[in-house]
Amino acid sequence: MNFTITPLDKSLESKIQHKINLKTKPVGSLGVLEKIALQIGLIQHTSVPSLDNPTILVFAGDHGIAEKGEVNPYPQVVTQQMVYNFLHGGAAINAFCNQHHIALKIVDAGVNHDFDQIEGLIDAKIAYGTKNYENEPAMSRDECCKAIQTGASLVTEVYNDGCNIIGFGEMGIGNSSAASLLMSYFTKIPIEECVGAGTGVQGDAKKKKQAVLQSVFQKHKPASANEALATFGGFEIAMTTGAILRAAELKMTILIDGFIVTAALVAANAMYENVLDYCIFAHTSNEQGHQKMLNFLEKKPLIHLGMRLGEGTGAAVAYPIITSAIAFLNNMASFEEASVNTSES
Ligand SMILES: Cc1cc2ncn([C@H]3O[C@H](COP(=O)(O)O)[C@@H](O)[C@H]3O)c2cc1C
Ligand SMILES: O=C(O)c1cccnc1
Numbered sequence: 001m002n003f004t005i006t007p008l009d010k011s012l013e014s015k016i017q018h019k020i021n022l023k024t025k026p027v028g029s030l031g032v033l034e035k036i037a038l039q040i041g042l043i044q045h046t047s048v049p050s051l052d053n054p055t056i057l058v059f060a061g062d063h064g065i066a067e068k069g070e071v072n073p074y075p076q077v078v079t080q081q082m083v084y085n086f087l088h089g090g091a092a093i094n095a096f097c098n099q100h101h102i103a104l105k106i107v108d109a110g111v112n113h114d115f116d117q118i119e120g121l122i123d124a125k126i127a128y129g130t131k132n133y134e135n136e137p138a139m140s141r142d143e144c145c146k147a148i149q150t151g152a153s154l155v156t157e158v159y160n161d162g163c164n165i166i167g168f169g170e171m172g173i174g175n176s177s178a179a180s181l182l183m184s185y186f187t188k189i190p191i192e193e194c195v196g197a198g199t200g201v202q203g204d205a206k207k208k209k210q211a212v213l214q215s216v217f218q219k220h221k222p223a224s225a226n227e228a229l230a231t232f233g234g235f236e237i238a239m240t241t242g243a244i245l246r247a248a249e250l251k252m253t254i255l256i257d258g259f260i261v262t263a264a265l266v267a268a269n270a271m272y273e274n275v276l277d278y279c280i281f282a283h284t285s286n287e288q289g290h291q292k293m294l295n296f297l298e299k300k301p302l303i304h305l306g307m308r309l310g311e312g313t314g315a316a317v318a319y320p321i322i323t324s325a326i327a328f329l330n331n332m333a334s335f336e337e338a339s340v341n342t343s344e345s
Helices: 013-021 031-044 077-087 092-100 141-160 175-187 203-219 225-232 235-249 259-271 289-297 313-331
Strands: 055-061 103-110 121-123 165-171 253-256 279-281
Touching: 013 031, 013 313, 031 253, 031 313, 055 077, 055 092, 055 141, 055 235, 077 103, 077 165, 092 103, 092 313, 103 141, 103 235, 141 225, 141 235, 165 235, 165 259, 165 313, 175 203, 175 225, 175 235, 175 259, 175 289, 225 235, 225 259, 235 253, 235 259, 253 259, 253 313, 259 289
Parallel strands: 055 103, 055 165, 103 121, 165 253, 253 279
Antiparallel strands: none
């Protein structure tokens, strides 16, 4: 599958910047909000951007490595239980999406469970979890390709329903390990530095997680970004990569969540140029590798609240800041409109 991701068209940059500078405020005094307003104006190619049908897609998938419980404190079954929780409206991401009027869609990308026909669940299952990459690649090239394509077509559907700002979340016990492996592969930071607490490993358990992942990393030598995603990824991660690529192709504004989603983005960014032009980094996760991945991308997120949950929660919590950026750009008076003088007379 091929994506055509064009760089931001900057022909309106000086017009939008001028509009921002003429608002009734000292130049630059709305700080990062001004940068976001400009970025979204450029993405949408207008000086009056809007945020339409904001949506978060949560991809869920299981990981072969999680069956043994060596790298994950919580058992694999929590993935399917949390999917039911999302569908019943009980998870953190439900609370925040309801709070900010963000549509939430839950996708079975590859959970190790047969769900009943249940309203609200999008069935895009590639397989019942990935293979254990201690022994073999997590998925085949075909499965990885299918996951990328599926993520992309789900974004197309959301776009066709009128969404122009999208965030991604994930659920998959063990996926902090997959994200660490991908991070190390793409950033070239040693794997030990990429492995963190995930849902809460500490002390000896963390050393064990590092040792297991070090040996996994040494075992495989993927020759391309696609192969790395297939070797180390999860179905929910590969679907997120495809979803990000399609959203950038469609010139949507993309809200990047925490450690796992950023790992999916780092893969997308290695595959295609210009993806970052469409991304807003929502928060810095407390998962220790996240800051390093952000440094690698040279990006500074909007907030740092010590969160380390995933599910898209950082994106949902940061969303109102983005609405403020659009609100000031569209609703604030200019000096002329408000008859406020800019010079002594
Ligand atoms: C109840 C619960 C809800 C979650 N929601 C997101 N995660 C997060 O934790 C998991 C990754 O951490 P690890 O690699 O340590 O398993 C992912 O499912 C991620 O979304 C959760 C984890 C748990 C236990
Ligand atoms: O930042 C994240 O995305 C994250 C961190 C720890 C566990 N799960 C997700």
